[in-house]
Amino acid sequence: MKDVAALARVGTKTVSRVINFEPNVAAPTAERVWDAVRALDYHVDLQAGSLRRASGRTHTLGLLISSVDNPFAAAINRAVEDAALPREVAVFASSLDDDAEREDAAVRAFMRRRVDGLILTTMSRNTGYLLSTIERGTPIVFVDREPAGIDADIVTSDNRAGAARAARHLLEHGHRRIVALTDRLEIQTARERRDGFLAEVDRAGAASEGIVVSGLHDPADTERALHELLTSDDPPTAVFSAQNLITVGAIRAIRALGLQHRIALVGFDDMPLFDLVEPGVTVIRQDPQQIGARAADRVFARIDGDTGPAQRLILPTELVERGSGEIVAPSS
Amino acid sequence: MKDVAALARVGTKTVSRVINFEPNVAAPTAERVWDAVRALDYHVDLQAGSLRRASGRTHTLGLLISSVDNPFAAAINRAVEDAALPREVAVFASSLDDDAEREDAAVRAFMRRRVDGLILTTMSRNTGYLLSTIERGTPIVFVDREPAGIDADIVTSDNRAGAARAARHLLEHGHRRIVALTDRLEIQTARERRDGFLAEVDRAGAASEGIVVSGLHDPADTERALHELLTSDDPPTAVFSAQNLITVGAIRAIRALGLQHRIALVGFDDMPLFDLVEPGVTVIRQDPQQIGARAADRVFARIDGDTGPAQRLILPTELVERGSGEIVAPSS
């Protein structure tokens, strides 16, 4: 910048004014500065700027999602990026991998970089470590999962209602013995979905039985678990898979046994090709695009000074019937 | 940091030494510093540090991929993140959307943030704007697509060979009228795949005809284009779809006409559920995980001072037979 100032024969502050489009610079002066900028191929150092800037803004955001590689999380990532782009905010995305240590490390890394705000998917229990971040004044918005014991903005799907809807759908098709396949129960959404599922099955009366297999993590272990169940003495007639990767594992297990037209399946969360599988996979659809967009709205509102009470945005889910969930129970 | 120094009754330099694990600090002094750090919940400001640091490193990377939302690109993103994590490097990911302006803007944004290195997927022609970046000494590694007129490290799949393999596979199954559906031809991989496809069809002799439909971008326009072709007077008997989203569109068009067991299909690039649709989708599989990992290796090597000649890593592709590509041509 000194070089630019020297070449344009102005002070450094004038250069600063020009490149930041501040007023009070004569047109010809500005022109000389721009010429120098181009001649030297100068790019401001945003980091250096934020060091001195009154607001202290770094124009960065920290985003913690299950994995940048998971389609659901990637859609959130994209929505956040789209909201950040016009504000010239860059986003650091980190994969959580449902690992509490990674969560802690990622947030610390974000703080060392002085991000202006955080959008976080957390493991449930230990959100206490975030208190110091909140104290510092860095806004936090939670997505997908609700944190324990922290009063902050949150954007999530209605997991309980969605899971209940799935259960009801299967019950309505005559199923009485239904298994719910869920993530590890440390994860808040896994608990919510299990609870919604069980509540609905219970409501249906004593004739109905809800089995819960939890602790699942990826398609492979889901496939193993469901295979075992389906080949047992008293197999379920319907499956509720409570997460996208678990649904994939469930489909594999069911198809491997040739049961795709006998065992009913409803999954939580949609995936790109679920409509093309045979039969089409019935799902409770969430809107990750919307979740990401709303979460970004909230952080930016907070960054811009919104000090209103914490908002809880619970987005509705939608049942998408494609065939797998409409298989009726065998009349035994 | 001043506060920490005051509380520990040491100079700021000693605090700096302790938190950066530099030698020459007495154990009891260090202990006092750590106590103060904890008491004040102090986190270093990495940005401020990099401003003064001799190396000038910011410990950040810029990653430009087609879209953080595309499964292929997301896998690359994840691999880069995994390589960056142990080095305490954070990555800024941006979506290109095959838009030259976004490319330019993203790279400029990366430079203003003084990233230590760049991993880029580019549109083909206009890579000249990168010269100043290279001059600045910021290492660049290209992924997926090869840039025009820049001598830099590149990691990509063997697109020509993969496309040729797809064509050969379809020819071997008796197809003589094959359509290749490709991206916009400004994109280097689209050209490579088209060329590999056409070369192989030509090699098969005058009886074989390769039709190319290019300029496709997403499942929707692909579906329209292929639908039109399949309902024309002289429809192809086989389809080569040269990209993952295009393959999805092709599957939809074929299924919508009920032709999934009549029209052969080979796609370039795999997707999670391609093995579960009926029939399974035969693909030329790339290894995005590997591409990302190798690209990260290269940037970090360059950042660490490797000044060797530019490396071209061309990773092999693999034909995965699942059914859709093994449909034989009708004996007309």
Added chain:
DNA sequence: CTGAAAGCGCTAACAG
């Protein structure tokens, strides 16, 4: 082993 002073590139505050 420790600290004081200088300065990284920029913007704030103020003086011309």
Added chain:
DNA sequence: CTGTTAGCGCTTTCAG
């Protein structure tokens, strides 16, 4: 309209 001075939080340099 323009420039000067100070200082953001840190690391470097160098002197104790």
